[in-house]
Amino acid sequence: MTAPEHADRPAPPLDLTTRLTPPPDITTLGGLRQAGWTPMAVADEVRRNAAARIAAGEPLVTGVLGFEATVLPQLENAVLAGHDIILLGERGQAKSRIVRSLVGLLDEWLPVVAHSEINDDPFHPVSRFAKDLLAEAGDDLPVAWVHRSDRYGEKLATPDTSIADLIGEVDPIRVAEGRYLSDELTIHYGLVPRLNRGIFAVNELPDLAERIQVGLLNVLEERDVQIRGHRVRLPLDIMLVATANPEDYTNRGRIITPLKDRFGAQIRTHYPPDAATELRIAELEVDLPGRGGAVPGGRPGTPSVEMPSFMAEIVAELSQLARQSPHLNQRSGVSVRLTIANYETLAANATRRALRNHETEAVPRISDLEALVASTQGKVEIESLEEGRDEAILSQLVHAAVLLVFRRRVHLSEPQAVVSAFSEDTVVHAGDDLPAVAYAETLATLPVLSPTVLYLTGGSEDPALVASAVEFLLEGLHLTKRLNKEAAGGRATYRGRG
Secondary structure (H helix, E strand, O other): OEOOOOOOOOOOOOOOOOOOOOOOOOOEHHHHHHHOOOOOOHHHHHHHHHHHHHHOOOOOOOOOOOOOOOHHHHHHHHHHHOOOEEEEOOOOOOHHHHHHHHHHHOOOEEEEEOOOOOOOOOOOOOOHHHHHHHHHHHHHOEEEEEEHHHHEEEEEOOOOOOHHHHOEEEOHHHHHOOOOOOOHHHEEEOHHHHOOOEEEEEEOHHHOOHHHHHHHHHHHHHOEEEEOOEEEEOOOOEEEEEEEOOOOOOOOOOOOHHHHHHOOEEEEOOOOOOHHHHHHHHHHHOOOOOHHHOOOOOOOOOOEEOOEHHHHHHHHHHHHHHOOOOOEOOOOOOOHHHHHHHHHHHHHHHHHHHHHOOOOEEOOOHHHHHHHHHHHHOOOOEOOOOOOOHHHHHHHHHHHHHHHHHHHHOOOOOHHHHHHOOOOOOEEEEEOOOOHHHHHHHHHHOHHHHHHHHHHOOOOOOHHHHHHHHHHHHHHHHHOOOEEEEEEOOEEEEEEOO
């Protein structure tokens, strides 16, 4: 039984770089006038397209789950109000995905002055180059069309980010070509002016040095830029979006008050509210061999992966429990990327076992959960007073996740009959060293387990699925204190408690 299919699963994020239509066949300012094209501010453009989506019942952001009743309504309000936005939340809360999806609210094509560095509006140019060209050419001013994917840019805030990176600098090459330093055409514009009439995003805004934040504020609020003595007034039209971690976690810097005041909306993101949502997100992101009929980079004979629903739920519950654990630093967060990495690691360990046993199908089992320690340690911050307790804490979380899923999924009709079947001489071996067919012997020895196993496999008698269900059942009986277990690495022995 594969992981459950969800009818309400959204489409994956759209590839906004795709050209859905060719650009209009208009090449001059006069042609724009004849076509009746009128310029529109970025905020108005985004508001118009957002309103159309909302009216049609379509989401503003694709590929994001769990925010339907919390984050997305706030985002809709901010966009309709024409506000600049800051998204506040811990790592792995889809902040960057939300920001990048806003590009889809821009018109597909935008006319600009041809060869303009800062996407000058043909009707109202702001750069010296475009103004001079308009004065010379009039309605013959050449026009080019920019796709919406080129109207978005982002900068990861780092302490070494400079004003030249964001705003601009005098270009020594242009000076060497004979221009005077006082000539505005000697300026090489930075990222912000080049995104005029578009969306500019700053990731981890508090990490930007305060003096650089002042320069950014000057561009976005005062429209007055000084570059090496040049006083250049640029009435830029930009939608500003930023992301940041909560202030109680990111103590490396702060957002200066005037810049913080520039944002009309501060939206708090959060982690998936439940394991079901967490699992749906992971299933959207992972790419397992054998899905969709293709094995990325694979070779003939590579086992296909089938993830049992109960194993997938364990992975999702592990992340949920980690966010509640007092042994983990909750201020640093437990990213959804942990769920994705654990899901892929679980599948990889099952694939490795299938390759060694020359099996054509890889189905994760309880014994594969040992591999999650490695994929989890790098994504959480464990707070323990005792040295070397990290693996023990993670193992406890894994066991708690298994127990939670077992109690939810398994309801034994005759629990005493199951326990009684394990006599003093009954010993059941399990582990990642056993091939799938070996578990058929377990069911032959303990036929009382068969109804529950078949329930877990959805009625399938596939050996690999049966092996996974048997291990899950045995581990659940152990965690509910019905069986004893002796474990070493990925191998385990189960026997009665009598």
